[in-house]
Amino acid sequence: MAETEKTTNTYPYRPPKKYPQKDLHGRVRFGRIFYHDFERAQKFFVNVFGWDMIDAVILGIDDYAHRPLFVATGPSQIGYEGLIPGHMNTRLYHDATGEEKPFFMMEVHMDEPITNTLDKVVAYGGKVLGYNQSAADDGNEDANWFSGAYIEDPAGHKIYLWKCPASRTWEEPEAGYDKEEA
Amino acid sequence: MNRIYTCYNCGFVWKCDEEHIPEVCPTCGLGPEYYLSEPGEDISKRRIHVDPPKPIPDWDRYDTKYHPPRHFPERSRHGRIRRFVLSYDDAKVSRDFYKDIFGWDIFECEGTDPENPLMYCATGPGNANWEPSVPSFIYGYLRAKKDDVTGTDPLYMIEVDNMEETLKKVAAFGGKVLREPYEENSQLWAVIEDSEGFSWYLWQTPDTVTWDEPESQTI
Numbered sequence: 001m002a003e004t005e006k007t008t009n010t011y012p013y014r015p016p017k018k019y020p021q022k023d024l025h026g027r028v029r030f031g032r033i034f035y036h037d038f039e040r041a042q043k044f045f046v047n048v049f050g051w052d053m054i055d056a057v058i059l060g061i062d063d064y065a066h067r068p069l070f071v072a073t074g075p076s077q078i079g080y081e082g083l084i085p086g087h088m089n090t091r092l093y094h095d096a097t098g099e100e101k102p103f104f105m106m107e108v109h110m111d112e113p114i115t116n117t118l119d120k121v122v123a124y125g126g127k128v129l130g131y132n133q134s135a136a137d138d139g140n141e142d143a144n145w146f147s148g149a150y151i152e153d154p155a156g157h158k159i160y161l162w163k164c165p166a167s168r169t170w171e172e173p174e175a176g177y178d179k180e181e182a
Numbered sequence: 183m184n185r186i187y188t189c190y191n192c193g194f195v196w197k198c199d200e201e202h203i204p205e206v207c208p209t210c211g212l213g214p215e216y217y218l219s220e221p222g223e224d225i226s227k228r229r230i231h232v233d234p235p236k237p238i239p240d241w242d243r244y245d246t247k248y249h250p251p252r253h254f255p256e257r258s259r260h261g262r263i264r265r266f267v268l269s270y271d272d273a274k275v276s277r278d279f280y281k282d283i284f285g286w287d288i289f290e291c292e293g294t295d296p297e298n299p300l301m302y303c304a305t306g307p308g309n310a311n312w313e314p315s316v317p318s319f320i321y322g323y324l325r326a327k328k329d330d331v332t333g334t335d336p337l338y339m340i341e342v343d344n345m346e347e348t349l350k351k352v353a354a355f356g357g358k359v360l361r362e363p364y365e366e367n368s369q370l371w372a373v374i375e376d377s378e379g380f381s382w383y384l385w386q387t388p389d390t391v392t393w394d395e396p397e398s399q400t401i
Contacts, residue, residue, distance in 0.1 A: 174317050
């Protein structure tokens with residue numbers, strides 16, 4: 001343990017707080033970054049950082065030249081979720097408007113409506129930019145993997161809040177939490 | 183009624199209501215003819231098992247059709263997105279926002295400006311060295327907007343093996359250096375722009391890394 005403690009961070013003389021709930025609320029889980037020219041971007045990220053990427057078929061591919069992709073930035077599971085603690089993977093999208101900036105996805109509580117979190121976002125000085133379309137359309141936040149909302153934090157940073165549906169089995173490596181010691 | 187689906191192309195397993203089955207496998211994108219399914223809630227008790235595919239050593243790295251993620255080399259954290267860096271206008275407002283709404287554990291870094299502190303944030307379970315203990319999420323920083331000398335407000339920090347070598351590649355593949363390497367807290371940093379015009383912090387792996395840390399492992 002002593003070997004581990006001498007690495008990487010300037011940390012306060014205590015460990016981080018425990019997260020004992022079966023809940024990923026607040027975790028910064030996936031990046032969203034953008035390209036203008038896919039082949040150019042791919043050459044850059046593959047050669048400079050060694051990233052690995054696949055077509056994100058589940059997100060819908062209408063125009064292959066401008067397709068979205070899942071990107072592994074480090075050791076990853078077969079579904080391109082991270083496999084080792086300490087790093088995050090990302091989605092890579094075409095910047096269709098020319099105005100995009102990188103942002104990230106955070107999870108919110110699975111067991112309550114997203115609006116509970118959105119009300120707090122506004123109360124604490126943030127903004128709600130909009131619901132994800134599928135959540136607004138069918139009113140069922142647990143119907144698929146596309147329920148979420150775009151917000152801005154008080155400093156103006158765009159963030160996507162994602163509500164995971166009941167598909168989570170809690171066997172996934174990324175679903176770990178601080179379990180009480182026996 | 184929930185069912186557990188197993189894709190026998192890529193081995194991906196997920197649970198969902200039978201009325202809301204995705205049109206394609208969420209991972210490899212193949213259609214329902216590639217799923218096997220069974221009723222149930224507990225993934226560990228499923229009867230169908232498909233061994234997950236292993237990395238394909240000679241895979242064309244520009245081919246983006248589904249393939250298992252590549253093997254990342256041992257004793258290297260090169261290329262991993264390791265931290266977010268969110269800028270703020272008002273330290274207290276941003277700190278309260280993330281602490282109270284999202285449950286982050288936030289501390290002010292030692293020796294930082296009390297009026298505009300650099301703050302480090304745990305966003306989920308972690309180890310004693312303030313690194314995440316669970317895969318697929320990251321910790322990061324809150325910092326004052328005025329502290330960004332590049333004026334580009336980079337959002338992410340990527341770890342690299344060797345700063346000098348990485349910056350040569352950045353230039354060779356269409357990026358540029360926005361801030362030359364600089365030292366803070368005995369560690370080496372730089373800011374770059376990628377080929378698409380977006381900025382990133384780079385952080386050279388510190389000499390103090392032992393390679394025994396959970397975050398230093400590979401598959």
